Amino acid sequence: MRLILLGPPGAGKGxxxxxxxxxxxxxxxxxxxxxREAVREGSQIGKSAKSFMDRxxxxxxxxxxxxxxERFTKKDSAGGFILDGFPRTKRQAEDLDKALNSxxxxxxxxxxxxxxxxxxxxxxxxxxxxxxxxxxxxxxNNPPQKDNFCDKCGAKLYQREDDKEETIKKRLKVYEKTxxxxxxxxxxxxxxxxxxxxxxxxxxxxxxxxxxxxDGLV
Ligand code: AP5
Numbered sequence: 001m002r003l004i005l006l007g008p009p010g011a012g013k014g015x016x017x018x019x020x021x022x023x024x025x026x027x028x029x030x031x032x033x034x035x036r037e038a039v040r041e042g043s044q045i046g047k048s049a050k051s052f053m054d055r056x057x058x059x060x061x062x063x064x065x066x067x068x069x070e071r072f073t074k075k076d077s078a079g080g081f082i083l084d085g086f087p088r089t090k091r092q093a094e095d096l097d098k099a100l101n102s103x104x105x106x107x108x109x110x111x112x113x114x115x116x117x118x119x120x121x122x123x124x125x126x127x128x129x130x131x132x133x134x135x136x137x138x139x140x141n142n143p144p145q146k147d148n149f150c151d152k153c154g155a156k157l158y159q160r161e162d163d164k165e166e167t168i169k170k171r172l173k174v175y176e177k178t179x180x181x182x183x184x185x186x187x188x189x190x191x192x193x194x195x196x197x198x199x200x201x202x203x204x205x206x207x208x209x210x211x212x213x214x215d216g217l218v
Pocket of ligand 1: 139142198
C-alpha cells in the first residue's frame, strides 16, 4: 500500500503514519524527520534547509524532491510506503507522479487530515519529540512513562524549534497557501479521502483501517 498523508501542522500525520507503518510493515517517510536529522548531522542538505525550517518556511522543492525520490527507491519501500509531509506544493506532487510513473507504481490513497485550529494549537504546543528514534509524544495526550524521556529508546525528549508560537503561525500560513491546490490535485485523481484529524489516535486509526477494508486496499 502506498499512502500520502496531507494536512496542517499538528494534524497528527506523523502519529498515524507511525501506527500504520507498524501495522502494515511499510516505511514511514517523513520529509520533516529526514530534514531535522540532516540539520543535526550538519550535512550539506541540513545546512541549506535549516534557515527555512527555523522560519517555518518550505525548504526549496529541488532539495526535498531529491530526498524523497532517493528514499522511496530504497529496497524497504518495495512493498509500499507512507509519505508524511510530502508533497507540499503542486510541483512536488507533479514530480512525485513522474517518479512513480517511471517505476510503474502509483499512490493508492491520499488521506487529508481536516483539523480544527484549536486542536492544532493544543497539539503543537504540547508536542515532545525523541531526537534518536523520532517517537512523538504529547505532554497531556500521550505523555512518556518517565517525564521527558523516550519510552522506546530512553533518549531525552525535546521541543521542536519550530513549535514556538510565532513559527507555528507562520507554518499555518504557509500551509494554507498550498492546501487547496494539493487537495484539488488529488481529488481530480479520485484518490483523496478526507478524515477528521480531531479524532483521538485510536479512533482515527480504527476508522482508517475500516475505510481501507471497505475500499479493498487491505
Ligand atoms: P514537518 O515535520 O512535516 O511538520 P508539519 O507538516 O508542520 O507537521 P507536524 O510534524 O508539525 O505535525 P503532524 O501532523 O505530523 O502531527 P504529529 O503527529 O507530530 O515539517 C517541518 C518543516 O520541514 C516544514 O516547516 C518545512 O520547513 C520542512 N519541510 C518538511 N517537508 C517539506 C516539504 N515537503 N517541502 C518543503 N519543506 C518541507 O502530532 C502533533 C502532536 O499531537 C503530538 O504531540 C502528538 O502526540 C499529538 N497527537 C497526534 N495525533 C493525535 C490525536 N489523534 N489525538 C490527540 N493527540 C494527538
